[in-house]
Amino acid sequence: MNKKLKQFLNSFLLIELLKGLAVTGRHMFSRKVTIQYPEEKTPQSPRFRGLHALRSYPNGEERCIACKLCEAVCPAAAITIEAGVRESDGSRRTTKYEIDLFKCIFCGFCEESCPVDSIVETRVFDYHFEEQGAQIMTKEKLLEIGLLHEEQLAKDIESDAKYR
Amino acid sequence: MGKVNIEIDGKKLVADVGSMIIEVADDADIYIPRFCYHKKLSVAANCRMCMVDVSNLPKAVPACATPVADGMVIQTQTPKAVDAQKSVMEFLLINHPLDCPVCDQGGECELQDLSVGYGEDVSRYVEGKRVVKDKDLGPLISTDMTRCIHCTRCVRFGQEIVGIREMGATGRGEHVEIGTYIESTMDSEVSANIIDLCPVGALTAKPSRYKARAWELRESPSIAAHDCLGSNVNVHHRRGEIIRVVPRENEAINEVWLSDRDRFSYQALTDGKRLLQPKIKKNGQWESCDWQTALNFAMTEMKRIIGASNGDNFGAIIGNNSTTEESYLAQKILRGLGCNNIDFRTRRRDFSADDKGNVRSGLNFPLQDLEHMDATLLVAGDLRHEQPLATLRVRKSTGFGKAMAINPFDGEYNFRLSHEIQPEPHLLANEFACVLSAVAAKKDDAISAEIKEWLSGVEHNKVHSEMADELIAGEQTCILLGVYAQEHPQAETINWLGEQVAKLTDSKWGYMTQGCNAAGNKLAGAVPNQSEVGGRATLGKNAKQMLNEGLKGYLIHNCEPDVESLWSEQALENFNNAECVIALTSYDDGRMLDYANVMLPIAGNFETSGTFINIEGIWQSFAAAVAAPGDVRPAWKILRVLGNLFELNGFDYESSIQIRDELREKYEVSGDKKVSRKMPEVLCSSEKFEAPRESLGLYRVDPMVRRAEALQKTPKASTHPISISRVKT
Numbered sequence: 001m002n003k004k005l006k007q008f009l010n011s012f013l014l015i016e017l018l019k020g021l022a023v024t025g026r027h028m029f030s031r032k033v034t035i036q037y038p039e040e041k042t043p044q045s046p047r048f049r050g051l052h053a054l055r056s057y058p059n060g061e062e063r064c065i066a067c068k069l070c071e072a073v074c075p076a077a078a079i080t081i082e083a084g085v086r087e088s089d090g091s092r093r094t095t096k097y098e099i100d101l102f103k104c105i106f107c108g109f110c111e112e113s114c115p116v117d118s119i120v121e122t123r124v125f126d127y128h129f130e131e132q133g134a135q136i137m138t139k140e141k142l143l144e145i146g147l148l149h150e151e152q153l154a155k156d157i158e159s160d161a162k163y164r
Numbered sequence: 165m166g167k168v169n170i171e172i173d174g175k176k177l178v179a180d181v182g183s184m185i186i187e188v189a190d191d192a193d194i195y196i197p198r199f200c201y202h203k204k205l206s207v208a209a210n211c212r213m214c215m216v217d218v219s220n221l222p223k224a225v226p227a228c229a230t231p232v233a234d235g236m237v238i239q240t241q242t243p244k245a246v247d248a249q250k251s252v253m254e255f256l257l258i259n260h261p262l263d264c265p266v267c268d269q270g271g272e273c274e275l276q277d278l279s280v281g282y283g284e285d286v287s288r289y290v291e292g293k294r295v296v297k298d299k300d301l302g303p304l305i306s307t308d309m310t311r312c313i314h315c316t317r318c319v320r321f322g323q324e325i326v327g328i329r330e331m332g333a334t335g336r337g338e339h340v341e342i343g344t345y346i347e348s349t350m351d352s353e354v355s356a357n358i359i360d361l362c363p364v365g366a367l368t369a370k371p372s373r374y375k376a377r378a379w380e381l382r383e384s385p386s387i388a389a390h391d392c393l394g395s396n397v398n399v400h401h402r403r404g405e406i407i408r409v410v411p412r413e414n415e416a417i418n419e420v421w422l423s424d425r426d427r428f429s430y431q432a433l434t435d436g437k438r439l440l441q442p443k444i445k446k447n448g449q450w451e452s453c454d455w456q457t458a459l460n461f462a463m464t465e466m467k468r469i470i471g472a473s474n475g476d477n478f479g480a481i482i483g484n485n486s487t488t489e490e491s492y493l494a495q496k497i498l499r500g501l502g503c504n505n506i507d508f509r510t511r512r513r514d515f516s517a518d519d520k521g522n523v524r525s526g527l528n529f530p531l532q533d534l535e536h537m538d539a540t541l542l543v544a545g546d547l548r549h550e551q552p553l554a555t556l557r558v559r560k561s562t563g564f565g566k567a568m569a570i571n572p573f574d575g576e577y578n579f580r581l582s583h584e585i586q587p588e589p590h591l592l593a594n595e596f597a598c599v600l601s602a603v604a605a606k607k608d609d610a611i612s613a614e615i616k617e618w619l620s621g622v623e624h625n626k627v628h629s630e631m632a633d634e635l636i637a638g639e640q641t642c643i644l645l646g647v648y649a650q651e652h653p654q655a656e657t658i659n660w661l662g663e664q665v666a667k668l669t670d671s672k673w674g675y676m677t678q679g680c681n682a683a684g685n686k687l688a689g690a691v692p693n694q695s696e697v698g699g700r701a702t703l704g705k706n707a708k709q710m711l712n713e714g715l716k717g718y719l720i721h722n723c724e725p726d727v728e729s730l731w732s733e734q735a736l737e738n739f740n741n742a743e744c745v746i747a748l749t750s751y752d753d754g755r756m757l758d759y760a761n762v763m764l765p766i767a768g769n770f771e772t773s774g775t776f777i778n779i780e781g782i783w784q785s786f787a788a789a790v791a792a793p794g795d796v797r798p799a800w801k802i803l804r805v806l807g808n809l810f811e812l813n814g815f816d817y818e819s820s821i822q823i824r825d826e827l828r829e830k831y832e833v834s835g836d837k838k839v840s841r842k843m844p845e846v847l848c849s850s851e852k853f854e855a856p857r858e859s860l861g862l863y864r865v866d867p868m869v870r871r872a873e874a875l876q877k878t879p880k881a882s883t884h885p886i887s888i889s890r891v892k893t
Contacts, residue, residue: 067265068377083374092266092374115265 044123046156049108051124052099052137053146055117055153062143063118066094070110070119078103079110097139117157122149168234173241185227185238186214196240197249197278199363200315201228204420206324211315215248216240224248253282258289261310269365271378275313296341302349303877304356304424306373312342312366318358326352327559327578351879353552353862356424360410371431371874372408384789385412387776388426389485389680389769390869391551392526393417394778395426399770399789406430406770406790416532423552425869430770432871439752439765440794461762463809465744469717475503479710482508482690483723484679485866487774489823491690493803494721500812504692504704508685510729511678514655515706517841518693526683526779527674529642535560538638541631542569543596543658545646548576549862551676565638568631570595583631590853593654596661597847598624602632603668610668618846635669645675653853657844677779679866684777688827696827697834714738721748722766724867726755728860748799751871766799767792768868773820785824
């Protein structure tokens with residue numbers, strides 16, 4: 001009997017509704033966490049592992065020496081490298097360097113294994129492909145991305161150097 | 165030999181007196197690190213990496229240079245030993261560059277491996293490292309001399325194994341450099357073995373430079389196809405592409421070595437202009453087509469020509485390097501169609517013993533015995549350029565025994581000859597007969613009246629007599645006939661003489677053959693006088709007749725008779741005039757494009773399975789290491805399908821193993837048919853005939869070698885046929 005009366009009063013006086021509205025009201029005035037992507041972006045760590053890039057030296061020479069450690073360490077077998085002697089100076093260079101982004105799991109092992117800081121992962125994480133096969137990043141594409149983000153990449157590697 | 169009891173790491177071992185600690189440890193599977201020690205080379209003890217702790221000795225001692233003694237207790241892991249090794253490693257790493265990521269040896273480097281165990285993670289050395297200028301050793305070996313740790317294995321290899329001191333150390337202390345003294349390339353035909361010997365990345369293979377890392381490679385065992393020894397190799401390949409070929413240890417054949425020819429010939433397959441699709445020539449233009457069309461075309465033409473002439477006007481020339489299975493199927497097809505014109509001996513002039521059903525061809529003793537000979541008589545043998553690894557064995561025997569030669573040309577020996585005769589080419593058999601005469605004079609009672617009569621006109625001199633003495637006196641002696649002996653117009657006489665001298669002096673004898681599978685081809689029946697395993701056959705035309713007479717149709721399998729036969733000009737003319745030339749080839753170039761009417765792409769060596777029978781009669785089967793590219797098919801499959809198209813019986817093989825087993829079964833039933841050679845005609849020294857030494861040259865022996873780019877760039881490729889043809893006139 002008592003239980004029924006309590007139930008009736010609760011419904012009649014809209015107490016549950018008011019309780020809910022109170023939560024809404026509280027959140028209305030609290031600090032907002034929603035990010036207005038793409039106008040706004042979350043802060044990123046210098047160790048962020050996004051889209052790959054191949055870096056070059058300031059004089060334009062590619063860093064990669066075709067040691068193939070990244071290919072060997074890649075757990076997803078996403079990297080394919082072919083190497084050879086460069087005609088012009090006889091140095092060891094890649095003739096093909098491809099990363100299949102569909103295979104890549106963004107573990108960052110390639111970056112860690114690289115003895116010359118050539119293959120790196122940039123802070124870029126939003127990209128799309130429109131054609132079949134475009135997910136395969138060729139050497140040219142990777143070098144281009146490297147040039148585009150060189151300033152940021154150099155800074156990130158610098159900041160992380162003391163922990164390596 | 166006496167035995168001593170020693171103990172290594174608590175393991176009780178029995179060792180031969182005089183053996184070194186490292187040998188005993190290796191046999192017992194106890195690993196002692198080393199750089200300069202190699203079981204095939206002398207002890208240098210200059211790397212000091214193999215330090216071990218021997219009880220009762222105050223300091224650690226090098227295991228490679230310390231002979232075992234009774235009761236020795238050796239520890240390889242005590243602080244004394246390990247400290248010594250760590251110190252050695254620190255010194256070695258002082259001047260070694262930190263360029264492992266760009267080094268071809270990275271991943272299979274002895275220094276890299278050992279530095280993990282014995283190196284410090286941080287170097288104490290802050291001074292400048294030394295840099296050494298790289299030497300240009302030719303198109304086969306690339307150098308990074310800064311990486312050299314001066315183990316001197318390459319120096320000792322040249323000095324001890326090859327007998328040509330090409331590499332050496334100059335300078336002292338920090339200024340020591342390994343090089344060729346004066347700028348020169350490595351010219352020896354086994355030079356690339358120093359690539360395998362080098363424990364670091366100072367000497368690496370130039371053709372495969374930077375192409376692959378050690379961990380990417382897959383390894384498939386195979387058999388090399390360019391000389392009659394049948395060297396065992398491992399083919400290293402990556403994603404279906406052959407990257408390099410390295411020796412596979414086989415003490416009975418190639419020990420741990422490999423000739424440059426066998427090592428780098430793979431380049432023809434990877435970089436050569438390959439025929440990737442069957443092609444038919446229509447109105448003078450080559451047109452690609454499918455297999456069905458090409459095989460039907462070949463079948464119709466063969467049927468037409470063979471049918472019209474009762475098999476007289478069609479002939480098959482089989483390459484020296486064809487597998488036994490291919491030869492067997494080729495002769496099975498031809499004989500099934502009633503044609504007996506099949507031969508592989510395009511470099512033979514004397515076919516007078518073709519009615520003898522001898523199956524075996526080559527050596528009548530184990531190859532390994534060559535190194536134990538007290539006396540070796542070489543007749544017309546240019547071993548260095550024809551069977552490079554056999555020379556290494558003969559050279560070993562000259563350490564205690566004698567080597568003698570009857571050669572009509574300057575053989576460029578890498579060992580000392582005690583006696584040498586350089587007859588004019590047409591007097592080769594006469595000179596050899598003089599040796600028999602000298603032997604006969606000493607063994608008068610053992611000789612038959614017939615031979616006495618045969619020898620009646622032959623006079624021997626002091627040199628012949630001394631040669632005979634050596635052969636009689638030696639406990640183990642042999643007579644080795646070279647490839648030229650088989651090319652000589654009196655080849656059968658020379659063979660008979662070899663047999664007779666061997667019999668009288670209690671020596672062993674044998675002859676070397678051109679190509680890698682002469683024994684197999686003969687056994688498979690790819691000769692006009694006998695079918696497989698010496699079976700009866702109607703006598704067909706031999707290679708000389710086929711190439712000179714001009715037939716209407718030819719089947720050319722894996723060879724270019726217009727280049728490599730003794731009758732190349734006639735062959736070219738006759739091929740051009742023939743109605744139909746069916747070529748089974750791996751390559752889409754050369755004069756074959758002019759004279760062939762249909763080209764069927766066959767898989768090259770390392771791309772097909774098969775069997776080679778070496779000079780000693782060892783059957784060595786191998787599987788394909790890599791798949792053939794494009795529409796290329798193994799030749800045995802092509803021949804099988806061709807057999808089916810002709811509706812011949814017994815062509816339902818599913819693998820090359822079935823073909824081999826079929827042949828093997830027949831061989832086991834018939835066995836080695838040894839028919840004694842009949843006495844040849846009496847020699848006439850006054851008759852002068854042409855017997856030119858038309859050497860193919862070290863790097864021109866077969867289609868594959870001729871297309872191996874790196875080999876063709878070597879000095880030997882251009883100078884060798886010239887230097888070898890220095891025939892005495």
